[in-house]
Amino acid sequence: MTENPTAPRRPALARARALPAWTLVAGGVLAGGLLGGGYGLAKPATYTATSYVVAVPTEKSDPASALGFAQAYGRVATQLAVLGDAQVWAGVPVRTLQSSVRTATSPDAPMVAITATSSRPDLAADMANAVSRALTRHANDTKDDTHVELQQFARATKPADPSSASPAVTGLVGASAGGLLGGLVLLVRPRRTAGGSARPAAVPGPAVAAEAHGQL
The missing domain is CATH 3.30.70.1130 (EIF_2_alpha)
Structure with a gap:
Protein backbone atom coordinates (compact mmCIF):
# COMPACT_ATOMS: atom_id res chain seq x y z
CA MET A 1 0.00 0.00 0.00
CA THR A 2 1.45 3.36 -1.03
CA GLU A 3 1.46 6.17 1.53
CA ASN A 4 -0.01 9.47 0.55
CA PRO A 5 2.44 12.13 1.76
CA THR A 6 -0.23 14.82 1.65
CA ALA A 7 -2.68 12.92 3.86
CA PRO A 8 -1.37 14.21 7.25
CA ARG A 9 -1.56 17.75 5.99
CA ARG A 10 -5.26 17.72 5.16
CA PRO A 11 -6.61 17.64 8.74
CA ALA A 12 -4.27 20.53 9.74
CA LEU A 13 -5.36 22.51 6.69
CA ALA A 14 -8.99 21.80 7.46
CA ARG A 15 -8.53 22.94 11.04
CA ALA A 16 -6.88 26.15 9.83
CA ARG A 17 -9.82 26.79 7.49
CA ALA A 18 -12.24 26.16 10.34
CA LEU A 19 -10.73 28.89 12.52
CA PRO A 20 -12.81 32.05 12.95
CA ALA A 21 -11.89 34.85 10.58
CA TRP A 22 -10.77 37.23 13.33
CA THR A 23 -8.08 34.82 14.57
CA LEU A 24 -6.03 35.33 11.39
CA VAL A 25 -5.93 39.08 11.88
CA ALA A 26 -5.35 38.82 15.63
CA GLY A 27 -2.58 36.27 15.14
CA GLY A 28 -0.92 38.49 12.55
CA VAL A 29 -1.09 41.51 14.86
CA LEU A 30 0.39 39.55 17.76
CA ALA A 31 3.18 37.96 15.74
CA GLY A 32 4.06 41.23 14.00
CA GLY A 33 4.09 43.14 17.27
CA LEU A 34 6.40 40.62 18.91
CA LEU A 35 8.79 40.60 15.95
CA GLY A 36 8.82 44.39 15.67
CA GLY A 37 9.34 44.90 19.39
CA GLY A 38 12.11 42.30 19.43
CA TYR A 39 13.84 44.04 16.55
CA GLY A 40 13.65 47.37 18.36
CA LEU A 41 15.20 45.85 21.48
CA ALA A 42 17.97 44.06 19.60
CA LYS A 43 19.01 46.97 17.37
CA PRO A 44 21.39 49.45 19.06
CA ALA A 45 20.07 52.97 19.56
CA THR A 46 21.28 55.59 17.07
CA ARG A 155 28.44 73.59 16.90
CA ALA A 156 26.94 70.14 17.27
CA THR A 157 26.04 69.22 20.82
CA LYS A 158 25.81 65.81 22.43
CA PRO A 159 22.26 64.51 21.81
CA ALA A 160 20.30 63.55 24.90
CA ASP A 161 17.85 61.19 23.20
CA PRO A 162 18.30 58.64 20.41
CA SER A 163 17.00 59.44 16.95
CA SER A 164 16.21 55.82 16.13
CA ALA A 165 12.75 54.36 16.66
CA SER A 166 11.98 52.96 20.11
CA PRO A 167 10.89 49.32 20.64
CA ALA A 168 7.34 50.58 21.18
CA VAL A 169 7.30 52.23 17.75
CA THR A 170 8.85 49.24 15.96
CA GLY A 171 6.39 46.97 17.76
CA LEU A 172 3.48 49.12 16.59
CA VAL A 173 4.76 49.06 13.01
CA GLY A 174 5.20 45.29 13.17
CA ALA A 175 1.70 44.83 14.58
CA SER A 176 0.23 46.93 11.78
CA ALA A 177 2.11 44.94 9.15
CA GLY A 178 1.08 41.66 10.75
CA GLY A 179 -2.57 42.69 10.86
CA LEU A 180 -2.43 43.70 7.21
CA LEU A 181 -0.88 40.36 6.27
CA GLY A 182 -3.53 38.50 8.25
CA GLY A 183 -6.24 40.45 6.42
CA LEU A 184 -4.72 39.55 3.05
CA VAL A 185 -4.63 35.86 4.00
CA LEU A 186 -8.26 36.16 5.04
CA LEU A 187 -9.18 37.55 1.63
CA VAL A 188 -7.55 34.72 -0.31
CA ARG A 189 -8.79 31.94 1.99
CA PRO A 190 -11.22 29.57 0.23
CA ARG A 191 -14.89 30.26 0.93
CA ARG A 192 -16.94 27.77 2.90
CA THR A 193 -20.16 26.21 1.57
CA ALA A 194 -23.32 25.71 3.60
CA GLY A 195 -22.25 22.13 4.39
CA GLY A 196 -19.02 23.32 5.94
CA SER A 197 -16.61 22.33 3.15
CA ALA A 198 -14.28 24.80 1.51
CA ARG A 199 -14.55 25.48 -2.18
CA PRO A 200 -12.73 27.84 -4.55
CA ALA A 201 -14.48 30.69 -6.27
CA ALA A 202 -16.71 29.54 -9.16
CA VAL A 203 -15.33 29.96 -12.68
CA PRO A 204 -17.83 29.93 -15.61
CA GLY A 205 -17.44 27.00 -18.02
CA PRO A 206 -16.93 27.28 -21.80
CA ALA A 207 -20.62 26.80 -22.60
CA VAL A 208 -21.74 29.54 -20.23
CA ALA A 209 -19.05 31.87 -21.53
CA ALA A 210 -20.07 31.19 -25.17
CA GLU A 211 -23.74 31.81 -24.37
CA ALA A 212 -22.92 35.09 -22.65
CA HIS A 213 -20.77 36.11 -25.61
CA GLY A 214 -23.64 35.37 -28.01
CA GLN A 215 -26.02 37.62 -26.04
CA LEU A 216 -23.70 40.61 -26.41
Missing part, protein backbone atom coordinates in the same frame (compact mmCIF):
# COMPACT_ATOMS: atom_id res chain seq x y z
CA TYR A 47 22.12 59.18 17.98
CA THR A 48 22.24 62.14 15.59
CA ALA A 49 24.12 65.44 15.94
CA THR A 50 24.21 68.36 13.51
CA SER A 51 26.58 71.30 13.11
CA TYR A 52 26.06 74.30 10.83
CA VAL A 53 28.42 76.46 8.82
CA VAL A 54 27.50 79.56 6.84
CA ALA A 55 29.06 81.11 3.75
CA VAL A 56 29.69 84.85 4.10
CA PRO A 57 30.60 87.06 1.12
CA THR A 58 33.60 89.37 1.41
CA GLU A 59 33.69 92.95 0.18
CA LYS A 60 34.47 91.73 -3.35
CA SER A 61 31.50 89.36 -3.52
CA ASP A 62 27.74 89.33 -3.05
CA PRO A 63 25.09 87.15 -1.31
CA ALA A 64 24.25 85.31 -4.53
CA SER A 65 27.84 84.10 -4.84
CA ALA A 66 27.84 83.02 -1.20
CA LEU A 67 24.69 81.01 -1.79
CA GLY A 68 26.24 79.28 -4.79
CA PHE A 69 29.42 78.42 -2.92
CA ALA A 70 27.39 77.07 0.02
CA GLN A 71 25.80 74.56 -2.37
CA ALA A 72 29.26 73.57 -3.58
CA TYR A 73 30.66 73.24 -0.06
CA GLY A 74 27.77 70.95 0.83
CA ARG A 75 28.91 68.54 -1.87
CA VAL A 76 32.60 68.87 -1.00
CA ALA A 77 32.11 68.19 2.72
CA THR A 78 31.92 64.42 2.29
CA GLN A 79 34.85 64.17 -0.12
CA LEU A 80 38.07 62.44 0.85
CA ALA A 81 40.09 65.68 0.97
CA VAL A 82 37.90 67.02 3.78
CA LEU A 83 37.28 63.74 5.60
CA GLY A 84 41.01 62.98 5.60
CA ASP A 85 41.55 65.96 7.92
CA ALA A 86 38.37 65.38 9.88
CA GLN A 87 39.35 61.84 10.86
CA VAL A 88 42.22 63.20 12.98
CA TRP A 89 39.92 65.40 15.07
CA ALA A 90 37.09 62.88 15.22
CA GLY A 91 39.35 59.94 16.10
CA VAL A 92 37.65 57.56 13.64
CA PRO A 93 38.69 56.18 10.22
CA VAL A 94 37.64 57.88 7.00
CA ARG A 95 35.32 54.99 6.10
CA THR A 96 33.39 55.58 9.32
CA LEU A 97 32.91 59.24 8.42
CA GLN A 98 31.85 58.29 4.89
CA SER A 99 29.09 56.02 6.19
CA SER A 100 27.99 58.21 9.10
CA VAL A 101 28.12 61.82 7.87
CA ARG A 102 25.58 63.51 5.60
CA THR A 103 25.21 67.11 4.47
CA ALA A 104 22.26 69.27 3.48
CA THR A 105 21.97 72.72 1.97
CA SER A 106 19.17 75.22 1.51
CA PRO A 107 18.22 76.91 -1.78
CA ASP A 108 17.39 80.10 0.15
CA ALA A 109 20.19 80.42 2.72
CA PRO A 110 23.99 80.07 2.32
CA MET A 111 24.17 77.47 5.06
CA VAL A 112 25.44 73.89 5.19
CA ALA A 113 24.12 71.38 7.75
CA ILE A 114 26.55 68.57 8.63
CA THR A 115 24.85 65.63 10.35
CA ALA A 116 26.56 62.61 11.88
CA THR A 117 25.01 59.45 13.32
CA SER A 118 26.52 56.98 15.75
CA SER A 119 25.59 54.53 18.49
CA ARG A 120 27.48 56.87 20.86
CA PRO A 121 26.01 60.36 21.37
CA ASP A 122 29.41 61.96 22.10
CA LEU A 123 30.94 60.46 18.95
CA ALA A 124 28.08 61.73 16.80
CA ALA A 125 28.77 65.29 17.98
CA ASP A 126 32.54 64.87 17.57
CA MET A 127 32.22 63.67 13.98
CA ALA A 128 29.86 66.49 12.98
CA ASN A 129 32.13 69.11 14.51
CA ALA A 130 35.27 67.55 13.00
CA VAL A 131 33.86 67.62 9.46
CA SER A 132 32.59 71.16 10.01
CA ARG A 133 36.05 72.26 11.14
CA ALA A 134 37.81 70.56 8.23
CA LEU A 135 35.38 72.00 5.68
CA THR A 136 35.80 75.51 7.08
CA ARG A 137 39.57 75.20 6.91
CA HIS A 138 39.56 74.01 3.29
CA ALA A 139 37.08 76.66 2.21
CA ASN A 140 39.01 79.52 3.83
CA ASP A 141 42.28 78.41 2.22
CA THR A 142 40.80 79.64 -1.09
CA LYS A 143 38.74 82.61 0.11
CA ASP A 144 41.10 85.05 -1.64
CA ASP A 145 40.03 83.46 -4.93
CA THR A 146 36.39 82.72 -4.16
CA HIS A 147 35.77 85.92 -2.16
CA VAL A 148 33.56 83.83 0.14
CA GLU A 149 34.43 82.95 3.72
CA LEU A 150 33.02 79.94 5.56
CA GLN A 151 32.23 80.47 9.24
CA GLN A 152 30.89 78.20 11.92
CA PHE A 153 27.28 79.04 12.71
CA ALA A 154 26.46 76.44 15.39
Whole structure:
Protein backbone atom coordinates (compact mmCIF):
# COMPACT_ATOMS: atom_id res chain seq x y z
CA MET A 1 0.00 0.00 0.00
CA THR A 2 1.45 3.36 -1.03
CA GLU A 3 1.46 6.17 1.53
CA ASN A 4 -0.01 9.47 0.55
CA PRO A 5 2.44 12.13 1.76
CA THR A 6 -0.23 14.82 1.65
CA ALA A 7 -2.68 12.92 3.86
CA PRO A 8 -1.37 14.21 7.25
CA ARG A 9 -1.56 17.75 5.99
CA ARG A 10 -5.26 17.72 5.16
CA PRO A 11 -6.61 17.64 8.74
CA ALA A 12 -4.27 20.53 9.74
CA LEU A 13 -5.36 22.51 6.69
CA ALA A 14 -8.99 21.80 7.46
CA ARG A 15 -8.53 22.94 11.04
CA ALA A 16 -6.88 26.15 9.83
CA ARG A 17 -9.82 26.79 7.49
CA ALA A 18 -12.24 26.16 10.34
CA LEU A 19 -10.73 28.89 12.52
CA PRO A 20 -12.81 32.05 12.95
CA ALA A 21 -11.89 34.85 10.58
CA TRP A 22 -10.77 37.23 13.33
CA THR A 23 -8.08 34.82 14.57
CA LEU A 24 -6.03 35.33 11.39
CA VAL A 25 -5.93 39.08 11.88
CA ALA A 26 -5.35 38.82 15.63
CA GLY A 27 -2.58 36.27 15.14
CA GLY A 28 -0.92 38.49 12.55
CA VAL A 29 -1.09 41.51 14.86
CA LEU A 30 0.39 39.55 17.76
CA ALA A 31 3.18 37.96 15.74
CA GLY A 32 4.06 41.23 14.00
CA GLY A 33 4.09 43.14 17.27
CA LEU A 34 6.40 40.62 18.91
CA LEU A 35 8.79 40.60 15.95
CA GLY A 36 8.82 44.39 15.67
CA GLY A 37 9.34 44.90 19.39
CA GLY A 38 12.11 42.30 19.43
CA TYR A 39 13.84 44.04 16.55
CA GLY A 40 13.65 47.37 18.36
CA LEU A 41 15.20 45.85 21.48
CA ALA A 42 17.97 44.06 19.60
CA LYS A 43 19.01 46.97 17.37
CA PRO A 44 21.39 49.45 19.06
CA ALA A 45 20.07 52.97 19.56
CA THR A 46 21.28 55.59 17.07
CA TYR A 47 22.12 59.18 17.98
CA THR A 48 22.24 62.14 15.59
CA ALA A 49 24.12 65.44 15.94
CA THR A 50 24.21 68.36 13.51
CA SER A 51 26.58 71.30 13.11
CA TYR A 52 26.06 74.30 10.83
CA VAL A 53 28.42 76.46 8.82
CA VAL A 54 27.50 79.56 6.84
CA ALA A 55 29.06 81.11 3.75
CA VAL A 56 29.69 84.85 4.10
CA PRO A 57 30.60 87.06 1.12
CA THR A 58 33.60 89.37 1.41
CA GLU A 59 33.69 92.95 0.18
CA LYS A 60 34.47 91.73 -3.35
CA SER A 61 31.50 89.36 -3.52
CA ASP A 62 27.74 89.33 -3.05
CA PRO A 63 25.09 87.15 -1.31
CA ALA A 64 24.25 85.31 -4.53
CA SER A 65 27.84 84.10 -4.84
CA ALA A 66 27.84 83.02 -1.20
CA LEU A 67 24.69 81.01 -1.79
CA GLY A 68 26.24 79.28 -4.79
CA PHE A 69 29.42 78.42 -2.92
CA ALA A 70 27.39 77.07 0.02
CA GLN A 71 25.80 74.56 -2.37
CA ALA A 72 29.26 73.57 -3.58
CA TYR A 73 30.66 73.24 -0.06
CA GLY A 74 27.77 70.95 0.83
CA ARG A 75 28.91 68.54 -1.87
CA VAL A 76 32.60 68.87 -1.00
CA ALA A 77 32.11 68.19 2.72
CA THR A 78 31.92 64.42 2.29
CA GLN A 79 34.85 64.17 -0.12
CA LEU A 80 38.07 62.44 0.85
CA ALA A 81 40.09 65.68 0.97
CA VAL A 82 37.90 67.02 3.78
CA LEU A 83 37.28 63.74 5.60
CA GLY A 84 41.01 62.98 5.60
CA ASP A 85 41.55 65.96 7.92
CA ALA A 86 38.37 65.38 9.88
CA GLN A 87 39.35 61.84 10.86
CA VAL A 88 42.22 63.20 12.98
CA TRP A 89 39.92 65.40 15.07
CA ALA A 90 37.09 62.88 15.22
CA GLY A 91 39.35 59.94 16.10
CA VAL A 92 37.65 57.56 13.64
CA PRO A 93 38.69 56.18 10.22
CA VAL A 94 37.64 57.88 7.00
CA ARG A 95 35.32 54.99 6.10
CA THR A 96 33.39 55.58 9.32
CA LEU A 97 32.91 59.24 8.42
CA GLN A 98 31.85 58.29 4.89
CA SER A 99 29.09 56.02 6.19
CA SER A 100 27.99 58.21 9.10
CA VAL A 101 28.12 61.82 7.87
CA ARG A 102 25.58 63.51 5.60
CA THR A 103 25.21 67.11 4.47
CA ALA A 104 22.26 69.27 3.48
CA THR A 105 21.97 72.72 1.97
CA SER A 106 19.17 75.22 1.51
CA PRO A 107 18.22 76.91 -1.78
CA ASP A 108 17.39 80.10 0.15
CA ALA A 109 20.19 80.42 2.72
CA PRO A 110 23.99 80.07 2.32
CA MET A 111 24.17 77.47 5.06
CA VAL A 112 25.44 73.89 5.19
CA ALA A 113 24.12 71.38 7.75
CA ILE A 114 26.55 68.57 8.63
CA THR A 115 24.85 65.63 10.35
CA ALA A 116 26.56 62.61 11.88
CA THR A 117 25.01 59.45 13.32
CA SER A 118 26.52 56.98 15.75
CA SER A 119 25.59 54.53 18.49
CA ARG A 120 27.48 56.87 20.86
CA PRO A 121 26.01 60.36 21.37
CA ASP A 122 29.41 61.96 22.10
CA LEU A 123 30.94 60.46 18.95
CA ALA A 124 28.08 61.73 16.80
CA ALA A 125 28.77 65.29 17.98
CA ASP A 126 32.54 64.87 17.57
CA MET A 127 32.22 63.67 13.98
CA ALA A 128 29.86 66.49 12.98
CA ASN A 129 32.13 69.11 14.51
CA ALA A 130 35.27 67.55 13.00
CA VAL A 131 33.86 67.62 9.46
CA SER A 132 32.59 71.16 10.01
CA ARG A 133 36.05 72.26 11.14
CA ALA A 134 37.81 70.56 8.23
CA LEU A 135 35.38 72.00 5.68
CA THR A 136 35.80 75.51 7.08
CA ARG A 137 39.57 75.20 6.91
CA HIS A 138 39.56 74.01 3.29
CA ALA A 139 37.08 76.66 2.21
CA ASN A 140 39.01 79.52 3.83
CA ASP A 141 42.28 78.41 2.22
CA THR A 142 40.80 79.64 -1.09
CA LYS A 143 38.74 82.61 0.11
CA ASP A 144 41.10 85.05 -1.64
CA ASP A 145 40.03 83.46 -4.93
CA THR A 146 36.39 82.72 -4.16
CA HIS A 147 35.77 85.92 -2.16
CA VAL A 148 33.56 83.83 0.14
CA GLU A 149 34.43 82.95 3.72
CA LEU A 150 33.02 79.94 5.56
CA GLN A 151 32.23 80.47 9.24
CA GLN A 152 30.89 78.20 11.92
CA PHE A 153 27.28 79.04 12.71
CA ALA A 154 26.46 76.44 15.39
CA ARG A 155 28.44 73.59 16.90
CA ALA A 156 26.94 70.14 17.27
CA THR A 157 26.04 69.22 20.82
CA LYS A 158 25.81 65.81 22.43
CA PRO A 159 22.26 64.51 21.81
CA ALA A 160 20.30 63.55 24.90
CA ASP A 161 17.85 61.19 23.20
CA PRO A 162 18.30 58.64 20.41
CA SER A 163 17.00 59.44 16.95
CA SER A 164 16.21 55.82 16.13
CA ALA A 165 12.75 54.36 16.66
CA SER A 166 11.98 52.96 20.11
CA PRO A 167 10.89 49.32 20.64
CA ALA A 168 7.34 50.58 21.18
CA VAL A 169 7.30 52.23 17.75
CA THR A 170 8.85 49.24 15.96
CA GLY A 171 6.39 46.97 17.76
CA LEU A 172 3.48 49.12 16.59
CA VAL A 173 4.76 49.06 13.01
CA GLY A 174 5.20 45.29 13.17
CA ALA A 175 1.70 44.83 14.58
CA SER A 176 0.23 46.93 11.78
CA ALA A 177 2.11 44.94 9.15
CA GLY A 178 1.08 41.66 10.75
CA GLY A 179 -2.57 42.69 10.86
CA LEU A 180 -2.43 43.70 7.21
CA LEU A 181 -0.88 40.36 6.27
CA GLY A 182 -3.53 38.50 8.25
CA GLY A 183 -6.24 40.45 6.42
CA LEU A 184 -4.72 39.55 3.05
CA VAL A 185 -4.63 35.86 4.00
CA LEU A 186 -8.26 36.16 5.04
CA LEU A 187 -9.18 37.55 1.63
CA VAL A 188 -7.55 34.72 -0.31
CA ARG A 189 -8.79 31.94 1.99
CA PRO A 190 -11.22 29.57 0.23
CA ARG A 191 -14.89 30.26 0.93
CA ARG A 192 -16.94 27.77 2.90
CA THR A 193 -20.16 26.21 1.57
CA ALA A 194 -23.32 25.71 3.60
CA GLY A 195 -22.25 22.13 4.39
CA GLY A 196 -19.02 23.32 5.94
CA SER A 197 -16.61 22.33 3.15
CA ALA A 198 -14.28 24.80 1.51
CA ARG A 199 -14.55 25.48 -2.18
CA PRO A 200 -12.73 27.84 -4.55
CA ALA A 201 -14.48 30.69 -6.27
CA ALA A 202 -16.71 29.54 -9.16
CA VAL A 203 -15.33 29.96 -12.68
CA PRO A 204 -17.83 29.93 -15.61
CA GLY A 205 -17.44 27.00 -18.02
CA PRO A 206 -16.93 27.28 -21.80
CA ALA A 207 -20.62 26.80 -22.60
CA VAL A 208 -21.74 29.54 -20.23
CA ALA A 209 -19.05 31.87 -21.53
CA ALA A 210 -20.07 31.19 -25.17
CA GLU A 211 -23.74 31.81 -24.37
CA ALA A 212 -22.92 35.09 -22.65
CA HIS A 213 -20.77 36.11 -25.61
CA GLY A 214 -23.64 35.37 -28.01
CA GLN A 215 -26.02 37.62 -26.04
CA LEU A 216 -23.70 40.61 -26.41
